[in-house]
């Protein structure tokens with residue numbers, strides 16, 4: 001199962017990813033994202049859209065090693 005990873009250095013904390021993917025992303029008290037778990041198949045497309053929409057290029061999807 002893939003995972004959504006946040007580059008905490010690059011992230012600017014405006015929370016767009018939490019708006020686009022509330023099933024998987026919460027925000028901390030400063031507005032920075034906390035990813036709550038692996039990406040289920042049904043959310044794979046939405047997660048990819050959140051990666052593409054991140055204005056800071058701070059999100060990526062990782063796949064487990066085969």
Ligand code: SF4
Pocket residue numbers: 006010011012013014015016017018031032033053054055056057058059
């Ligand atoms: S969309 Fe990108 S820059 Fe914005 S909070 Fe999410 S990871 Fe950070």
